[in-house]
Amino acid sequence: MESHYATLALPQLPHSYYAYPSSMPSSNKVYPFWPCKRGSSQSTRLQCSKMFVPGFGEASPEKKAANNLHNFFTYTAVKIVAAQLESYNPEAYEELMEFLSRHSLNDGDKFCASLMRESSRHKNLALRIMEVRSAYCKNDFEWDNLKRLAFKMVDDSNTRLMMDYVVETTPVETEK
Numbered sequence: 001m002e003s004h005y006a007t008l009a010l011p012q013l014p015h016s017y018y019a020y021p022s023s024m025p026s027s028n029k030v031y032p033f034w035p036c037k038r039g040s041s042q043s044t045r046l047q048c049s050k051m052f053v054p055g056f057g058e059a060s061p062e063k064k065a066a067n068n069l070h071n072f073f074t075y076t077a078v079k080i081v082a083a084q085l086e087s088y089n090p091e092a093y094e095e096l097m098e099f100l101s102r103h104s105l106n107d108g109d110k111f112c113a114s115l116m117r118e119s120s121r122h123k124n125l126a127l128r129i130m131e132v133r134s135a136y137c138k139n140d141f142e143w144d145n146l147k148r149l150a151f152k153m154v155d156d157s158n159t160r161l162m163m164d165y166v167v168e169t170t171p172v173e174t175e176k
Contacts (some may be wrong), residue, residue: 073141074108077133080127096125108133 053061078100085093099118105111115126 021108069137071106071108073130073133073137075105076136077129078105078111080132080136081129092121092125095121099125 007097059067078096081092082096082100085096099115103111103114112130114127115121115129
C-alpha cells in the first residue's frame with residue numbers, strides 16, 4: 001500500500017519541523033512533503049505512514065526490485081541450464097552460448113520469447129529455462145538471507161561512509 005506523502009531529506013525541512021513536532025503548523029493546510037499527520041487538533045502525537053518514494057512512475061520501489069529479481073532469476077536459470085547442458089548435451093550448450101552471444105539477458109522475458117521463436121530446439125531450451133527459473137525462485141532462492149544481507153549491507157555502508165566523512169573532515173593534530 002502506497003502512501004501519498006513525499007519525503008525530503010531532513011536537512012531540507014525547517015529545523016522546527018523535525019526537531020519539535022509540537023511546533024508543526026496547526027492550520028488545516030496540507031503539507032505534501034510532511035510524512036506524518038497529526039492525530040487530532042488537541043494532540044501533539046503524530047501518526048506516520050510508510051514513505052512515498054517519488055520518481056518511480058507507476059511502480060513502487062518494491063515492484064522495480066521484483067522486476068530486477070525476475071530478470072536475475074532468468075540469468076540464474078540460464079547459468080544453471082548451461083552448466084547442465086555442458087556436461088550432457090554439448091551441442092545444445094553450443095547453441096545456447098551462440099544465442100547468448102546475439103541476445104541480451106537484461107530482459108528475461110524478452111530473452112525467453114526470442115529463444116522460443118528461434119527454432120524448435122531453442123523452444124525446448126526456453127521452456128527448460130523458464131521451468132528452472134520458476135523452480136529456483138520458489139524453492140532455492142533464500143529470501144530471508146536476501147533481506148538479512150540487504151540490511152547488513154546498508155548498515156555497514158552507512159557506517160563506513162559516516163566514519164570516512166568524520167575522518168576526512170576532522171582536523172588531526174600531529175605530534176611534534
